[in-house]
Each structure stands twice: as C-alpha cells, then as structure tokens.
Amino acid sequence: MDKDNKRKDPFDGEYLGNIWGWKLSFIGLGVILFFLFLALFRQYQTGRSMFDPPPPSSVDTTLIKE
Numbered sequence: 001m002d003k004d005n006k007r008k009d010p011f012d013g014e015y016l017g018n019i020w021g022w023k024l025s026f027i028g029l030g031v032i033l034f035f036l037f038l039a040l041f042r043q044y045q046t047g048r049s050m051f052d053p054p055p056p057s058s059v060d061t062t063l064i065k066e
Contacts, residue, residue, distance in 0.1 A: 018025065043050050 039050060
C-alpha cells in the first residue's frame, strides 16, 4: 500500500484545538466579568465589603410560636 494513498484518521490523537471555539470562550469571560462588576458595584453601593460578616439579627429565629 502506498503511503500517499493511505487516508489519515482525524482522531489519531493529534490536538484538534478548542472544540467550542473562541467565541464561547469570550462569552464566558464576559459572564465572569459581568458578575465581578456586579459584586463590586454592590460593595460600593452598600459600603460594606463582601468579606465582612453579616450583621447580627435582632429577630429570634429559634422562637416557636403557637
């Protein structure tokens, strides 16, 4: 069998690249940056850091009403 006539299998282990394409990668980056901006905007608006503990609640949630 001649080597020139031999068909090459496309799944022979060669790197095929990013199968989803760069468009989806940039969309994912956009989603991540959007939520990062949203968290920073919320932090700016409330004046509290997102790493601060929540304020203590004045409501007793263990109280059972009958």
